[in-house]
Amino acid sequence: MFEKLRIIFSIPELRKKVMLTIGLLAIYRIGFHIPLPMIATNLDSGAGGGAADFFEKVSVFAASDLRQATIFGLGIMPYISASIIFQLLGSVYKPLEELKKEGEAGRKKLNEYTRYLTVVICLVQSYMYLKFMLMAGANGQSSINPNFMNANEQLFFGWQIVAVLVMTTGTVFLMWLGEQITERGIGNGISLIIFAGIVVNLPSAVFSVFQMVSEGQLNALTAIFLLALALGLTTFIVFVERGQRRVTMQFARRGGRQATQAQTSYLPMKINMSGVIPPIFASSLVLFPGTIASFAGQNEGFEWLTDLSQQLSPGNTLYLVFYGALIVFFTYFYTALTFNSDETADNLKRQSAVIPGIRPGKQTANYLDGVLNRVTLWGSMYLLGVCLLPDILNSALAVPFAIGGTGLLIVVVVAMDSMAQLQNHLVSQQYESVLKKSDIKNYRRSSSKIRR
Template identity: 65%
Template sequence: MFEKLRIIFSIPELRKKVMLTIGLLAIYRIGFHIPLPMIATNLDSGAGGGAADFFEKVSVFAASDLRQATIFGLGIMPYISASIIFQLLGSVYKPLEELKKEGEAGRKKLNEYTRYLTVVICLVQSYMYLKFMLMAGSNGQSSINPNFMNANEQLFFGWQIVAVLVMTTGTVFLMWLGEQIDEYGIGNGISLLIMAGILAQMPKALYELVLGMKTELTGLAKGQVGIETLIILVVLFVVVVFGVVFITLGQRKIPTQSAKFTRGRRVYGGTRQHLPLRINQAGVMPIIFASSLLMIPGVLFGFLAGQFASDGSLFRGFNLISLTMSDQTSYFFNLLYVGLIFFFCYFWTAITFNPKEMSDNLRDSGTFIPGYRPGRRTTDYLEKVMVRITYVGAAFLGLIAIVPTIVYGSLGVPYSIAGFYGGTGLLIAVSVAFDLVQKIDSHLVMRNYRGLLEGAGGGTSPVV
């Protein structure tokens, strides 16, 4: 392992890319701890219950922490939202669909539109965040420094503009950092920013685990981390990571064969190849969509309940719905969670995977699937196969999504620890790590070195 790391840093071009990437990620982490000038306290000091859970969930895939009002408070989520919006519109809006087919020029134009939409989303989100989270406070008390308030105990309008512009500029700067990593560094910049935010939470989580650990047998008592609990956590973590890696790299390889043709006295074509279809075609998007959608009812009905008297029937009804949708350990919540993951798995796969376009590409290249005529029959076959393997991928995502809840509910360990045993964070970390390894391997292979993982780095994947 150390020899392979030595080889990486002995190649000047690769060493420069790796060091630049590390430096840009360090800049991101430094800015993560610079607060807005008008903030007196962080939101986590006053936030509790549903608000704290909301901030913790959003922070996983936003490359930020909404409980800390910093210059990077919004993280990279506005850019991700803009990218998702254009990806969805690209499948239903004809001009954008044609723009995607224009190659590099079309991709640059889409990126330009995405940046503009990111700025608009940032302006809206930063103002809403300032108005309802910082100025009002999650518990009814403002988090603003009194020195920045006017006679009406409101933040001066000029400072409101400054706060909105600073948070918008912070997100745009993160977007620029990601693009610099894409162009001059190594790996996917936006994904690396998100993974850096996830991994940065590990030391704190491990500290909490060690702090509450007992060096004796506790009989798996709930809420007590003993020796046997620690062994179970370690074994479970290895098993979950192995499963995530297996499904992330898993493929269904469809055998294909190219048509033979004669040119002069030589016969070309007729070779047998494989068309790889990923089991988890949708990636981490279904969990992001499902978890984001489930956040809304709990927060919304909790807000509505606060508008009525505590002894009224409307308060009790809204509060019951809010508590039910916020209880992650309840059977109803997890059943709804898994159901939404299945729905968004098929929804996102239908958007990103086009069997007709793939069938047309096979036909145009003179390739066919043995036993299926090019055209409609090939399209139907590819669609049938994708539906079947998507079911397996959705079941896996559903299981991974509720593993943290199971660990949290059965063993009683802190949720910050249980969150590393599944869910969005683990899937993102594994996916980004493999993408980074494959990018590094491509540089090593070009220089006749062996890859970091030899098999997986070279593209070998589990076949189902």
């Protein structure tokens, strides 16, 4: 491990990428501790019922803690919501579908639209967030300084505008940080920001478990069981994420006028093609109705919505059913977006590649669809088990988890992806070093031309 670290920091280009990534993540954590003016930094007292559950659950993948009223209070969640909307529209709205087929230019245009929608969502969510804090202050809970609330109305209205703009700017800045990490650093920037938001709370959560054991609130055997379960889930996630269904292919090799022996290869199809997208999308959608019902249930005549919000809170049966159904739906939906069987079959046909026993063209596409459906079924079951098992055990046995199934999945997958990219950079650097050391003709001349 230390030898790999030494190699990483001995390569100037790779060292620059790693330090840039660490520096930008440090900036994110610093901004996370800058509070909004005139607001208490901890909103635990102001949140209750479904709102508290919403804040706690969404904070897992929002790269923030909605109970902390800071300039990054909304986290990266508005950008994720905008991405969800465009992913859904891209499959039903023809202009967006055609835009996705334009390659790099279309991708840049879609990213631009996503940023615009992110700003709109930020403005709406930050305004609702402030309204919630105002409501908490009206109920006697000190989310906002009461003297400031009773001050000049114009001054108070101006403060609300400034707070909305600050929170919106904070999310846009986080989005920019993620893009810079993706382009100039190591790994996917947005995923790494979410990763950092989860991992930074892990030491305090582990310490609280040990404290509960020392105070007798938690049995030592239960704590050992939780540790073993976390290690087992981590091993299982790594095993499945590396799992592939390999479809055998044969490429016809031609030499002169006669065909030579066919070359055999395979088409890898991951068991979990959708990654961590389904749990993130499902969590954002399943908690939103419960939170709206919790707010609306405080009005006279809508008390029944409070009971509904309780049923839609984490740990309850209705929540688990909807959450699981959405995970399965988004697993199939996102896999269908990322893997096009017809396009893959056409590419194989152009490359003179065939699947043994399957005719090229439509039959190949149908065969790939069948394989994809079976693989996606097991992938959705895997995501259901990882994401729901901690919640089920928590509600059934009342045992605390330092990190939930969704958070653990995000941490492991993002870490594996970042390490894979880091390994690719190391391999490319070593390959270039080998070429420089060997006297391959015109290598230095060609490499200097490429740099120019």
